[in-house]
Amino acid sequence: MRVExxxxxxxxxxPRTSSDIRHVWAVFWANFKIFLSYRTWVxxxxxxxxASVAMYSFMGLQVDARRVALAGYGDVGWLPxxxxxxxxxxxxxxxxxxxxxxxxxxxxxxxxxxxITSLIKMRSYIIGQSIRGFLVSGYFMLGxxxxxxGILRVPLIINLETILSFIAIILLMVLSYxxxxxxxxxxxxxxxxxxPLTFLFASITEFLGGVLxxxxxxxxxxxxxxxxxxxxxxxxxxxxxxxLLNGATIFSHSVLMDVIVLLAYxxxxxxxxxxxxxxxxxxxxxxxxxxTY
Amino acid sequence: xxxxxxxxxxxxxxxSKEGGVKRIxxxxxxxxxxxxxxxxxxxxxxNGAGKTTLIxxxxxxxxxxxxxxxxxxxxxxxxxxxxxxxxxxxxxxxGGRSLYWRLSAEDNLRFYAYLQNVPKDIAERxxxxxxxxxxxxxxxxxxxxxYSTGMKVRVMLARALLHNPPILFMDEPTIGLDTIxxxxxxxxxxxxxxxxxxxxIFTSHxxxxxxxxxxxxxxxxxxxxxxxxxxxxxREMLRDVRAVEVEIRENGDLSRAIQALSSLSIVxxxxxxxSESLSAIVRLQVDDEYEAIPAIAGRLHNLGIKVSxxxxxxxxxxxxxxxxxxxxxx
Amino acid sequence: MDIxxxxxxxxEDIPRRKTPIYRIVLSFITRDFKVWxxxxxxxxxxxxxxxxxxxTYYLFSLITTAQQIYEAGYMTGGYFTFALIGIAFQQYVxxxxxSINESIREEQWNGTMETILSAAIDFxxxxxxxxxxxxxxxxxxxxxxxxxxxxxxxEFYATPSSILTAVILTILLIASHMDIGILSAGVIMKVKxxxxxxxxxxxxxxxxxxxxxxxxxxPWYLEWVGRAFPLTYSLDGIRLxxxxxxxxxxxxxxxxxxxxxxxIFIATPIALYIFKVGYDxxxxxxxxxxx
Numbered sequence: 001m002r003v004e005x006x007x008x009x010x011x012x013x014x015p016r017t018s019s020d021i022r023h024v025w026a027v028f029w030a031n032f033k034i035f036l037s038y039r040t041w042v043x044x045x046x047x048x049x050x051a052s053v054a055m056y057s058f059m060g061l062q063v064d065a066r067r068v069a070l071a072g073y074g075d076v077g078w079l080p081x082x083x084x085x086x087x088x089x090x091x092x093x094x095x096x097x098x099x100x101x102x103x104x105x106x107x108x109x110x111x112x113x114x115x116i117t118s119l120i121k122m123r124s125y126i127i128g129q130s131i132r133g134f135l136v137s138g139y140f141m142l143g144x145x146x147x148x149x150g151i152l153r154v155p156l157i158i159n160l161e162t163i164l165s166f167i168a169i170i171l172l173m174v175l176s177y178x179x180x181x182x183x184x185x186x187x188x189x190x191x192x193x194x195x196p197l198t199f200l201f202a203s204i205t206e207f208l209g210g211v212l213x214x215x216x217x218x219x220x221x222x223x224x225x226x227x228x229x230x231x232x233x234x235x236x237x238x239x240x241x242x243x244l245l246n247g248a249t250i251f252s253h254s255v256l257m258d259v260i261v262l263l264a265y266x267x268x269x270x271x272x273x274x275x276x277x278x279x280x281x282x283x284x285x286x287x288x289x290x291x292t293y
Numbered sequence: 294x295x296x297x298x299x300x301x302x303x304x305x306x307x308x309s310k311e312g313g314v315k316r317i318x319x320x321x322x323x324x325x326x327x328x329x330x331x332x333x334x335x336x337x338x339x340n341g342a343g344k345t346t347l348i349x350x351x352x353x354x355x356x357x358x359x360x361x362x363x364x365x366x367x368x369x370x371x372x373x374x375x376x377x378x379x380x381x382x383x384x385x386x387x388g389g390r391s392l393y394w395r396l397s398a399e400d401n402l403r404f405y406a407y408l409q410n411v412p413k414d415i416a417e418r419x420x421x422x423x424x425x426x427x428x429x430x431x432x433x434x435x436x437x438x439x440y441s442t443g444m445k446v447r448v449m450l451a452r453a454l455l456h457n458p459p460i461l462f463m464d465e466p467t468i469g470l471d472t473i474x475x476x477x478x479x480x481x482x483x484x485x486x487x488x489x490x491x492x493x494i495f496t497s498h499x500x501x502x503x504x505x506x507x508x509x510x511x512x513x514x515x516x517x518x519x520x521x522x523x524x525x526x527x528r529e530m531l532r533d534v535r536a537v538e539v540e541i542r543e544n545g546d547l548s549r550a551i552q553a554l555s556s557l558s559i560v561x562x563x564x565x566x567x568s569e570s571l572s573a574i575v576r577l578q579v580d581d582e583y584e585a586i587p588a589i590a591g592r593l594h595n596l597g598i599k600v601s602x603x604x605x606x607x608x609x610x611x612x613x614x615x616x617x618x619x620x621x622x623x
Numbered sequence: 624m625d626i627x628x629x630x631x632x633x634x635e636d637i638p639r640r641k642t643p644i645y646r647i648v649l650s651f652i653t654r655d656f657k658v659w660x661x662x663x664x665x666x667x668x669x670x671x672x673x674x675x676x677x678x679t680y681y682l683f684s685l686i687t688t689a690q691q692i693y694e695a696g697y698m699t700g701g702y703f704t705f706a707l708i709g710i711a712f713q714q715y716v717x718x719x720x721x722s723i724n725e726s727i728r729e730e731q732w733n734g735t736m737e738t739i740l741s742a743a744i745d746f747x748x749x750x751x752x753x754x755x756x757x758x759x760x761x762x763x764x765x766x767x768x769x770x771x772x773x774x775x776x777x778e779f780y781a782t783p784s785s786i787l788t789a790v791i792l793t794i795l796l797i798a799s800h801m802d803i804g805i806l807s808a809g810v811i812m813k814v815k816x817x818x819x820x821x822x823x824x825x826x827x828x829x830x831x832x833x834x835x836x837x838x839x840x841x842p843w844y845l846e847w848v849g850r851a852f853p854l855t856y857s858l859d860g861i862r863l864x865x866x867x868x869x870x871x872x873x874x875x876x877x878x879x880x881x882x883x884x885x886x887i888f889i890a891t892p893i894a895l896y897i898f899k900v901g902y903d904x905x906x907x908x909x910x911x912x913x914x
Binding site: 003006007009010011012014019022023025029030033034038110111114116117120121282285287 | 305307320346349352353354355356358374377378380382384387390391392393394395396400404405407408409410411412415418419422423426436452454456457477480481484485488489
Binding site: 062199212218 | 675
């Protein structure tokens with residue numbers, strides 16, 4: 001290819017029209033490809049997901065089923081109770097850490113600079129990354145259910161209605177945390193570290209949300225109990241359990257209350273998160289630390 | 294007349310804390326430059342002169358502390374998206390970072406084409422052509438992490454050109470390239486400028502390169518503009534510069550040699566000292582090189598300092614800098 | 624300072640005696656400790672992570688029956704004490720192995736490995752320094768998690784001689800996991816990624832070593848896999864000591880100790896060999912300082 005040919009090629013041009021959907025797609029597509037390039041990690045993570053389900057099934061053999069009934073989901077065993085908890089907790093953790101994790105990477109590698117000089121709006125970037133996180137975490141959640149229901153024969157109520165309701169709850173759960181996750185990403189932009197913070201956040205969620213035990217047992221610690229019911233996850237998990245253990249749908253009275261709380265969290269935190277994120281981007285542009293290579 | 298780039302007292306101050314002590318660095322200090330449309334514009338300066346910060350501000354990556362600038366008529370603070378739509382940015386000093394190492398070259402470019410709203414059919418044609426031009430067709434499906442630094446730099450160059458922007462910011466575009474790629478890249482940039490009328494803002498350490506390409510050169514030092522002239526004027530400034538290089542055989546003699554050389558009346562000043570593992574090269578400006586050479590040889594010989602070469606030298610960028618800064622402080 | 628003075632200082636030759644090994648190891652430990660101390664935030668995180676973990680299993684124990692625990696021969700404390708010992712010691716070795724790997728990765732990343740290895744130090748000593756440090760830190764974390772457990776009401780039944788036996792078992796546990804740490808460090812040097820060895824070890828030992836449940840609950844084939852892991856023997860022994868007051872005179876404990884010693888005898892040469900292979904490969908590829 002000679003210089004002249006290249007020049008001629010550049011003579012041809014059409015006006016570039018901006019399209020947010022194309023930007024979202026590009027971010028999703030590129031990052032999904034990057035995800036697939038970590039083949040060893042994917043395989044390892046898949047195997048350990050399977051192993052963890054097996055582990056919980058053995059743990060369940062020591063549980064006194066009568067005490068699980070205190071949770072208020074009727075006469076269900078511990079394993080189905082815990083399986084829904086583990087699946088949703090893992091999902092949430094993977095999903096919300098995704099954005100800050102990727103951003104840290106983009107800063108370290110210097111790719112954020114070239115993203116800033118391009119025409120993408122940060123909003124589209126966040127959405128694209130989130131869709132990727134959504135699908136990737138979904139894959140691992142599916143793994144938990146396939147092993148749990150398919151191999152260990154855990155009695156979950158699975159039909160079209162409950163599946164759709166469950167997916168809706170997962171969506172709402174992610175939305176209710178989206179604000180916090182975007183906010184965390186904005187802070188990470190500026191302070192360059194904070195992955196440990198999301199980690200701590202995740203373990204607190206897992207502990208207080210009642211993944212492995214009925215929240216009833218937290219009642220003797222009033223502070224923790226109140227904290228637990230301040231977290232959107234607790235509501236999402238309650239709804240998910242009502243759906244998969246008791247066959248409720250998103251329109252059942254008991255689930256509807258949870259849905260309203262989740263929506264409220266989303267409505268309050270997403271705008272705050274976006275504002276913090278915008279502040280973060282402008283702050284690093286001002287400090288000149290968009291890249292730290 | 295509308296300028297491609299116009300800055301108004303553009304200033305950037307970085308604050309950093311080191312051991313509790315606040316340090317203030319004026320990276321760019323009240324810079325006012327105007328670049329005409331279609332101009333091939335050179336930005337020269339030693340490391341830390343503020344060239345990269347200036348360019349990053351114009352590309353909306355860094356926000357200025359004071360002042361502002363217009364790129365293609367758009368304000369860099371108030372209309373960043375419009376500014377972004379008309380620029381291509383390349384930064385050679387990253388050494389091939391700033392690409393997605395876990396994507397192939399092709400996918401990196403495709404991703405960027407999406408982000409720059411390039412229509413799909415045009416994007417595909419250009420990606421193929423650019424990869425071929427930069428000699429990457431064979432490896433286009435390989436992940437960038439397996440590329441050499443030179444290959445990564447070429448992918449980054451392709452990325453800057455991909456969306457056919459009217460203004461190109463080329464920060465050290467030939468820094469990681471081999472000689473042949475560097476020649477090709479220079480030819481391409483020249484052609485983009487003359488054939489397609491693109492404005493090119495170009496920085497380099499290489500005097501020869503700048504002289505060959507640029508119509509006008511601005512020199513920066515410590516964040517300020519110290520000269521603004523076409524290369525011919527700079528060359529003219531160097532006309533009366535006579536330079537000699539002295540190669541000292543043993544590094545250990547260096548400080549004695551410098552002392553002796555600067556005391557010679559025919560030597561105007563020591564411009565540059567390059568110390569290598571064993572030997573060292575001292576660069577001097579002198580009144581007359583043909584008189585200076587025997588005088589230098591005699592003096593060093595008397596002191597018992599071993600010299601492996603004394604030669605006349607073409608003026609370089611360093612000479613201009615020394616001259617300009619001397620003149621300014623005088 | 625002028626060059627002449629500097630050269631004078633450098634060329635001043637002290638007769639070089641061989642520095643005693645313990646001094647070198649000690650200097651590695653203090654260096655690591657200084658580096659580690661700068662990451663106070665991470666320290667806080669490790670601690671709070673462990674506390675949360677222990678509390679979670681305390682709450683979980685409220686819904687368990689102690690039946691299986693008693694049947695397995697651990698007489699005091701029920702499920703919570705059982706799980707506490709399991710978690711504390713599993714985290715202990717996991718953390719130690721992990722931090723060996725991380726320090727190797729870190730050194731490679733920063734390129735400090737080349738500097739260290741060019742300083743004429745035997746790689747075994749270098750490794751010993753790294754390993755000692757990580758076990759000191761994780762021992763502190765172990766004690767802390769046991770303390771949190773006791774505050775939450777974990778009960779033990781132990782005699783002086785059974786505590787001593789538990790200490791012996793812990794030392795054997797450390798020795799056996801040093802091998803695993805060294806082995807995975809060798810793999811890391813070669814593949815330059817988070818070691819799959821550590822990872823596989825971590826989840827496999829959680830699954831089959833009886834951290835959260837007595838081994839009896841496992842199907843026979845997993846129980847059999849569990850026998851390949853030193854953690855299995857150590858946990859069983861330590862639990863018998865601390866929950867049932869057994870000591871060196873008890874046949875199960877003796878057989879546990881023998882199994883651990885056999886493991887160490889087999890694993891040490893293999894681990895050192897693999898480390899050397901990884902180390903040589905890294906030097907051959909010229910990739911010691913690469914990431």
